[in-house]
Amino acid sequence: MNVLQRIVVIEDDADIRHLLLLCLSTLGAFEVKEYPLASIAIKDLAKDTLPQMILLDVMMPEMSGPEFIPLLRKIKGGADVCIVMLTAKVSQDELASLMATGADFVAQKPFDPMLLPQLLQQYWEVHHGAV
Template sequence: MNAPALQHILYVEDDADIRTIARLALEAVGGYTLKVCASGQEALDAVSAGYRPDLILLDVMMPELDGPGTLSGLRKLAQTMETPAVFMTAKVQAAEIAFYKSLGAIGVLAKPFDPMQLAGQVRGLWEGRE
């Protein structure tokens, strides 16, 4: 049985410049459809309003509601209870990566990222999930 194709990504990032670059990289290069949110609360609101992503991409360090807090909130909603999640962060020491995975992330992408490689990295994590 083939796994469903990755199409819809919920992307949560507070930095406007990074949001723009990642959106271009994932939509233009990867062909994905993105729902882009500038905060964890905005992401929770979008999912509560009915958005159902195939994958969640989360910045770790955000004001008010950080990435781990956002993921915790998303896990309480039926639409995203089991949706694969990936953290994007500059904090990529082994212990930090282990922590993110302990929260249920399928992977971690290091910032700064290469816009030309981002879609392929996301696809690789999606295809490699269990």
């Protein structure tokens, strides 16, 4: 069984980033690394062990989530990373557009921090759990 353990959070809003870190590391017992900007994250990820999953904000300064995805996919092993986009945009067209950028899943803000770890774990088990 391929167990979800390593998650990276890329979110420019410090409050949301810390909430994600808290709920994922405490409730989900995941190993979580955080970045305030995608431009910083891509540099680190290019020379570090890649996570299994990235929670990626859509709109950030310097580099958006959709701009980040193709850069990640070019890194060795980057194509295997599950990307969950976080957005307040809720129209079907916007969600479809985000999925077309290469996201594996789109989670809407605001999210329930008590349920998010379970939701991510369930998604992982369905799509990546079997080896």
